[in-house]
Amino acid sequence: MSTLREQFTADLKTAMKAGEKGKVAAIRLIQSALKDKDIEARGAGKGEATPDEILALLQKMIKQRQESIAIYDANGRPELAEGERAEVAVISSYLPKQMSDEEIKAAIEEVIAETGASAVKDMGKVIGALRAAYAGQMDFAKVSPMVKQLLGG
Structure with a gap:
């Protein structure tokens, strides 16, 4: 299809x-x-x-x-x-395969490195890049706290 x-x-x-x-x-x-x-x-x-x-x-x-x-x-x-x-x-069944927590964490770390994000104030930039790259593959309600934690928030 x-x-x-x-x-x-x-x-x-x-x-x-x-x-x-x-x-x-x-x-x-x-x-x-x-x-x-x-x-x-x-x-x-x-x-x-x-x-x-x-x-x-x-x-x-x-x-x-x-x-x-x-x-x-x-x-x-x-x-x-x-x-x-x-x-x-x-x-x-119509959504792409959902990413595991480990895969999500790796993707977040990769985007943080690519965007040069260093603090919680850069969280929007990181989430935006993740949404663009991984739409439908991760639950962004879970992603936000993980991004905040990895940015030292």
Whole structure:
């Protein structure tokens, strides 16, 4: 498949033929969110969402579902949490392989060396370079504290 959009459509057809209702619902959610993103972009005078924007959208969708899972688990609603976990599994399948903590640390150290960052005030420069190079491959909520620590913060 050449694009994620085409992959969503092909996977939706396959899931429908196989009768995988959960997967069909999750892919339709992705397509709906993507359509909303495209409409928003058109309103701002841009074209369709770029591949990086699609990856960011998928990560946002996963984060929303993880928050819902925590709420459902805390309130004794395991059946709802299970549905959200199934959606997370489908959405995650479209993201690039996530980097391990060791790989993230090595990437941060490499970017710090490349950018010449030396203090916490350079954190934005480091995070920006990481986002450009590793979009979709790392959880930036975890990355920020690691960058701060490595810059001596």
